[in-house]
Amino acid sequence: MKFAIPIADGKLTAHFGHCKEFALIDVEGNEIKNKKMIKPPLHEPGVLPKWLKELGTNVVIAGGMGHRAIDLLNQRGITVLTGAPVEEPEILVKSYLSNTLTSEENLCSGGGHDTCGH
Secondary structure (H helix, E strand, O other), X not given: OEEEEEXXXXXXXXXXXXXXXXXXXXXXXXXXXXXXXXXXXXXXXXXXXXHHHHOOOOEEEOOEOOHHHHHHHXXXXXXXXXXXXXXXXXXXXXXXXXXXXXXXXXXXXXXXXXXXXX
C-alpha cells in the first residue's frame, strides 16, 4: 500500500493542491518499508490526482482538499482522508494503520462551499 501526504517543513500541510512536496510512504503488512520525498507537478486542475495514481498511490492523507480533487482521487480508486492533524508523515501513516488517526473537518470546507480556492 502506498500513502501520499502533502508536506511543508517536515509535517502535513493544510493545503493539498499547493504543497511543495509529498511524502510517499510504502507499507507492507502494517510496516513502513520506504519513504520518499517528491516534488509534485505544477498545480492545475486534475493534474495531482492523475499524477498520484501514476505513482501507485492507494491513500492520501491531507489536512484540507477541495471537493473536486476528492472526487477525482476517488474516481481513480484512491482513498482520501481529510482533516488530519499536522504531524510527521510516519506518525500519520502509523495512526491510520492502527485505526487511531483522528480527523477534524476538511480544512477546505465551510458553509457548503469550497474555501480553499480550488
